[in-house]
Amino acid sequence: MQNRRSEQIRGSEQIRGSEQIRTEARLDLIRGSAARRRHDARTIAALTRNPGCNRRAVLDAAGVDKDGLSRHIGFAAPFGQSQFAIIRGNAFEARVRNDGGTDLLRLLADCLGFDLGPAGSPGVTVLDLGASAEQDGGVRPAAENLADRLDRTVTALRPDPHGIVLVAHPLLALPVGGQDVHLEPDLLVIRPDGQFHVVEIKSFPVVDGQADGEKVAAAAVQAAVYVLALRRMLRAREVVPTVPMMPVVPPATVSHDVVLVCPRDFSNAPLATRVDVRRQLLGLEHQLTRLATIEALLDDLPADLTFDLAAGPDGAPTRPATELTTGLDLLDARYTPDCLSTCELAFRCRHEAAGRTAALGASVREDLGGIDTVTEALDLAHGTRAPAEDQAEAAERLRITARMYAEALAGASHPPGGADG
Amino acid sequence: MSAISSYARALAAATGTAAPIATVRHVHLSERPLVLVPLTLAGEANAPLAALVGTRQADPTLLVVPQPRNRDLRFAFAADLAEIVLPHVLGFAADAEELANGPRAHDAPQLILPNPAGLAFLRLFGRSTRFRATDGDYAVPPSVPLLGRWLTFFAERAEIPGSSLARAVTDLLSLHWATGQSALEDANLAAAMGWIDPPPGRDGPTSARLAEDPAHSPPAGPTTDPGFDNDILAPAIAAYDAVTDPAALPTVLARLRDVLRGQLQPTWDLVWRALDLLRQLPPGASVAGRWETDRARYTGFHTYMAEEGLPQARLDGAVAAARRLNRIEQAQSAYDAERAFDDPLVMADHRVTGEAFQGTVLAVDRDRRVPNGRGKGRLVTRPLLTVRTEDPVRLTLGTRVVASSRRKQECLIVAIDTPGGDDGLTGAGAGTGTGADGGRSATGATLITLEAQSGMGRSAAPAPGSVPEAGETLCYSAVLADGVRSVAMPDAADTPWTHGGPPEPYEPNERDTAEAWD
Numbered sequence: 001m002q003n004r005r006s007e008q009i010r011g012s013e014q015i016r017g018s019e020q021i022r023t024e025a026r027l028d029l030i031r032g033s034a035a036r037r038r039h040d041a042r043t044i045a046a047l048t049r050n051p052g053c054n055r056r057a058v059l060d061a062a063g064v065d066k067d068g069l070s071r072h073i074g075f076a077a078p079f080g081q082s083q084f085a086i087i088r089g090n091a092f093e094a095r096v097r098n099d100g101g102t103d104l105l106r107l108l109a110d111c112l113g114f115d116l117g118p119a120g121s122p123g124v125t126v127l128d129l130g131a132s133a134e135q136d137g138g139v140r141p142a143a144e145n146l147a148d149r150l151d152r153t154v155t156a157l158r159p160d161p162h163g164i165v166l167v168a169h170p171l172l173a174l175p176v177g178g179q180d181v182h183l184e185p186d187l188l189v190i191r192p193d194g195q196f197h198v199v200e201i202k203s204f205p206v207v208d209g210q211a212d213g214e215k216v217a218a219a220a221v222q223a224a225v226y227v228l229a230l231r232r233m234l235r236a237r238e239v240v241p242t243v244p245m246m247p248v249v250p251p252a253t254v255s256h257d258v259v260l261v262c263p264r265d266f267s268n269a270p271l272a273t274r275v276d277v278r279r280q281l282l283g284l285e286h287q288l289t290r291l292a293t294i295e296a297l298l299d300d301l302p303a304d305l306t307f308d309l310a311a312g313p314d315g316a317p318t319r320p321a322t323e324l325t326t327g328l329d330l331l332d333a334r335y336t337p338d339c340l341s342t343c344e345l346a347f348r349c350r351h352e353a354a355g356r357t358a359a360l361g362a363s364v365r366e367d368l369g370g371i372d373t374v375t376e377a378l379d380l381a382h383g384t385r386a387p388a389e390d391q392a393e394a395a396e397r398l399r400i401t402a403r404m405y406a407e408a409l410a411g412a413s414h415p416p417g418g419a420d421g
Numbered sequence: 422m423s424a425i426s427s428y429a430r431a432l433a434a435a436t437g438t439a440a441p442i443a444t445v446r447h448v449h450l451s452e453r454p455l456v457l458v459p460l461t462l463a464g465e466a467n468a469p470l471a472a473l474v475g476t477r478q479a480d481p482t483l484l485v486v487p488q489p490r491n492r493d494l495r496f497a498f499a500a501d502l503a504e505i506v507l508p509h510v511l512g513f514a515a516d517a518e519e520l521a522n523g524p525r526a527h528d529a530p531q532l533i534l535p536n537p538a539g540l541a542f543l544r545l546f547g548r549s550t551r552f553r554a555t556d557g558d559y560a561v562p563p564s565v566p567l568l569g570r571w572l573t574f575f576a577e578r579a580e581i582p583g584s585s586l587a588r589a590v591t592d593l594l595s596l597h598w599a600t601g602q603s604a605l606e607d608a609n610l611a612a613a614m615g616w617i618d619p620p621p622g623r624d625g626p627t628s629a630r631l632a633e634d635p636a637h638s639p640p641a642g643p644t645t646d647p648g649f650d651n652d653i654l655a656p657a658i659a660a661y662d663a664v665t666d667p668a669a670l671p672t673v674l675a676r677l678r679d680v681l682r683g684q685l686q687p688t689w690d691l692v693w694r695a696l697d698l699l700r701q702l703p704p705g706a707s708v709a710g711r712w713e714t715d716r717a718r719y720t721g722f723h724t725y726m727a728e729e730g731l732p733q734a735r736l737d738g739a740v741a742a743a744r745r746l747n748r749i750e751q752a753q754s755a756y757d758a759e760r761a762f763d764d765p766l767v768m769a770d771h772r773v774t775g776e777a778f779q780g781t782v783l784a785v786d787r788d789r790r791v792p793n794g795r796g797k798g799r800l801v802t803r804p805l806l807t808v809r810t811e812d813p814v815r816l817t818l819g820t821r822v823v824a825s826s827r828r829k830q831e832c833l834i835v836a837i838d839t840p841g842g843d844d845g846l847t848g849a850g851a852g853t854g855t856g857a858d859g860g861r862s863a864t865g866a867t868l869i870t871l872e873a874q875s876g877m878g879r880s881a882a883p884a885p886g887s888v889p890e891a892g893e894t895l896c897y898s899a900v901l902a903d904g905v906r907s908v909a910m911p912d913a914a915d916t917p918w919t920h921g922g923p924p925e926p927y928e929p930n931e932r933d934t935a936e937a938w939d
């Protein structure tokens with residue numbers, strides 16, 4: 001029974017058959033000899049923040065090391081992590097998972113409002129599905145290892161009508177742009193009534209009930225990615241004509257309420273907070289459907305396109321950087337300032353986007369009437385270019401803005417200047 | 422963003438140097454600001470790592486926490502910081518004038534941080550120190566909780582629009598200049614300064630790119646560069662941790678201080694350079710009034726600390742939170758209105774959107790008197806002005822407007838006369854922008870009739886000069902402070918240090934002082 005379920009999940013991969021194999025081969029070629037970078041919830045969140053960017057979509061699907069690539073072409077992005085942050089993160093997670101998770105269970109029970117029964121009661125099952133293999137550098141673990149964990153997870157995704165199930169280190173699969181990507185949430189709680197909750201352990205502090213808004217937002221999107229993946233996996237499993245084995249098992253549903261476990265105030269004591277990620281789910285689902293399928297994107301690319309850095313014996317890239325930038329030029333980018341905090345290629349794409357109003361920010365572009373380039377916007381503003389038909393309104397507004405700007409500066413009693421003014 | 426600032430960004434991007442978006446300075450600058458550049462340890466909850474602090478660029482004090490995970494060392498840092506901050510902050514209270522509802526200091530301390538993240542550090546550091554107990558298990562010097570309460574006061578004031586008591590330099594810069602990069606990139610102090618005041622021989626984009634390289638220009642904190650953490654700081658802290666022989670300590674400490682100063686000094690210098698730049702702008706007319714409010718709040722809090730001195734509660738209650746929000750909205754609306762009146766470049770934004778217009782007075786009916794509407798047959802003076810403007814006015818009849826040069830006089834729009842069938846600029850000349858005035862008047866001008874409501878004195882005829890004359894050029898704005906605005910002292914019913922009544926009653930409790938730290 002259990003095996004059949006997991007086969008079903010993997011079976012869906014096989015059905016795609018030769019098409020899929022061809023795509024995989026193309027992606028392998030694009031990546032070249034380097035180890036594959038794996039998608040995770042963070043990269044999916046980033047991808048869905050800029051769904052129109054084909055460059056990122058292709059490179060991520062192929063598992064290209066964008067960091068190494070940008071470094072080699074002279075646009076290294078500052079995405080380093082401080083070892084202090086890593087140490088604190090690990091220490092906090094260890095503390096949370098400490099003593100078999102009894103403290104954690106109590107926190108979760110309080111937070112989610114379920115009854116735990118007396119401490120250490122047999123009503124709690126803790127399943128650890130294997131250690132995370134991707135924390136150090138994103139190297140992909142051996143294939144069977146992944147498949148095994150996926151199997152084990154599928155098996156474990158089942159409520160126990162007699163108690164709580166706590167699943168540590170599960171492995172989830174989610175199709176993104178037609179490719180399955182694997183995800184590792186920290187924890188899942190499965191309640192006897194069939195409700196699943198995603199639990200994320202984060203090491204940013206919650207002080208007096210408040211945390212850094214950006215970090216909470218990022219954590220919520222990541223958790224939403226897991227919720228989505230879980231829902232799809234459970235749905236896929238339902239299709240299997242099951243042998244009625246445990247008729248008492250309630251139907252499994254994945255709650256949109258996730259739990260963030262963070263340090264409280266200035267301590268290391270964990271605090272669980274329930275977060276509703278319905279809004280994030282809506283956004284994600286919408287953006288995921290907008291992602292072009294990788295196959296379609298690959299069709300337009302030369303068959304021999306590769307971003308292989310051709311690492312020499314010492315590990316240093318030997319491929320001429322110009323070849324790589326020529327390759328990048330074939331992939332349409334859609335740079336926005338947001339990329340600076342989400343994508344390793346940001347400096348390169350920003351360089352290409354110089355002179356575009358979008359590089360100044362979406363709202364600036366909008367204020368400039370949606371005109372594409374800075375030069376064109378200014379020419380329209382200064383009346384040195386005749387507006388196209390659909391630009392008439394924007395052009396008039398730009399002209400008014402330019403006139404008022406000039407008037408105000410001219411009228412100022414102390415005209416401001418730069419430093420030398 | 423706004424039309425003007427986005428246009429200015431485009432200009433800056435095209436020219437490679439920042440474009441002004443203000444003609445006056447909208448913030449008060451102290452002659453002796455207390456500048457604080459803090460650094461924290463990555464990953465930890467607001468654990469101070471180091472700071473440069475002082476009131477003169479030439480001699481900052483460097484404070485270092487050699488092992489930021491050590492609780493005692495953190496509080497030793499707090500005590501050291503208190504020794505610098507408290508005398509400065511408290512020192513302004515002695516020189517005060519006596520007003521009906523209490524004293525008000527002639528000047529007040531001003532705290533300057535590099536960026537909003539620095540202000541957030543201030544708030545959290547205030548939070549982590551203001552409840553500390555001065556006796557018992559984890560006793561700290563009395564100056565530590567005192568510092569915490571003052572830092573909390575500054576951090577709270579920093580959230581009030583228009584207050585100058587604690588400000589972030591990057592915010593001040595983007596209030597006055599538009600760079601040719603995105604707002605997100607402006608959060609990097611060195612990059613923003615690269616656009617506004619590039620070193621000789623470099624343009625904005627080049628300096629901004631250099632500024633993003635942590636090897637060339639360390640981040641302005643409080644978060645440190647991960648490369649610095651991993652390659653330099655971690656070994657230096659490990660060396661400190663490994664010291665067993667006290668004789669080795671000075672060398673190890675000197676090394677730590679050295680590397681941390683190296684990270685802090687460039688930001689320190691940038692902050693002072695930015696302040697110098699801002700100082701070159703003349704202050705806006707309303708700046709002194711807002712600073713007066715700041716001085717009153719400062720003095721009030723000083724009195725409160727002397728008389729009661731309990732720490733601010735961990736959380737605002739519902740009522741206090743609502744009141745606070747309301748206060749922020751009021752301050753924002755007053756601040757927006759004042760900034761536009763002070764500065765034609767800010768007003769230009771409202772003119773683009775049609776909420777303000779500049780024009781020439783064509784005709785004045787100065788002595789017009791109308792029944793006061795209360796049915797006793799009494800007449801009030803209500804002069805009518807006809808103003809001709811070429812601005813794209815988008816105001817409706819009955820809107821209240823005030824002229825920037827006559828702020829005490831409120832007017833009502835009683836008629837708007839747009840030349841009939843005007844469908845915008847047409848014809849060959851339209852594309853080339855402003856022609857001679859005479860040439861344009863036939864096409865775009867709007868005639869607006871205003872009824873002056875106030876500001877004409879008490880007698881039947883308007884006081885001399887209190888009504889605009891024909892030929893005068895004025896700029897009227899509908900962006901006004903909502904409700905009654907008073908930049909002077911708050912009502913006597915209010916406690917001086919907040920506008921909305923006495924501070925939340927605070928009950929000291931075990932939980933706050935015995936808070937877990939490990």
Ligand code: SF4
Nearest residue numbers: 053334339343346349
């Ligand atoms: S940085 Fe470039 S590749 Fe990355 S998301 Fe932005 S546009 Fe796409």
